[in-house]
Amino acid sequence: MDIDLEQLKYPIGKFEAPAEISDRVLKGYISDIRYLPSLIEIVVQSLDEAQLATPYRPEGWAVYQVVHHLVDSHTQALTRFKWALTEDNPVIKAYNESAWAELPDVKKTPINVSLTLLHALHTRWVNLMDNLTPEQWARTFVHPESGKTIALRTLAGTYSWHGRHHLAQVERLKERNNWH
Known part of the structure; x- marks a missing residue:
């Protein structure tokens, strides 16, 4: 089976922020964020330990790392919202997501803990x-790495995409491996 690595990395494509984000589009972003915890829980609930330890692509994270990463990343997103709401155009703190995915809490904590955190x-x-x-x-x-100024509407879109992106990675892995 010939697998396109770029398609495995970005099964829904890369995020491209629209020039203007209407209220209708924004409501869709919020809806995606609202339902992600339930959707990710459904997609992983039937997986056993070996399946959870399977990378979603060659050289990629294991499914359990993806679940823990969603909590780490989305915690950063909520913090970024709060900084933007309480400070005047602050420079936020970036983090090394790849290094975080290798920390002992990710390797030793059952995913149900992160699923509970994600819901809350x-x-x-x-x-x-x-x-x-x-x-x-x-x-x-x-953002300190790009130097770009980012509005909260755009950030909501980024994280709407981010959740759907990782959900699709796990869904496609299950499809490729016939894990029903």
Whole structure:
């Protein structure tokens, strides 16, 4: 079977932020974020330990690392929202996601712990987003690696994509391996 590595890495494509994000599109982003914890839980619930330890692609993370990464990454996202809402265009802190995926907590913690955290985290995050004013949605921060100023509407889109992206990686792995 000939497998395209780029397709394995980005099964839904790379995120491209639209020039303008309408309220309707924003509601879709929030909906994606709202339902991700349930969707990721459903996709991994039938996997055994060997399947959870299987990388979603060659040289990629194991499924359990993807689940733990979602919590790490989305915790950063909520923090970035809060910084942008409480400070004037702050420079946020970046983190080394690959190094975080190799830490002992990722290797030793059962995924149900991260699934529980993901549900709680997304509840807080969605409650915040559901109650932002248009002025608050226009707030921004600066990413230190790119130097780009990012608005919260764009950040919501990024994380809508991010969750769907990792969900699709695990779904495609299950399909390729006939794990029903």
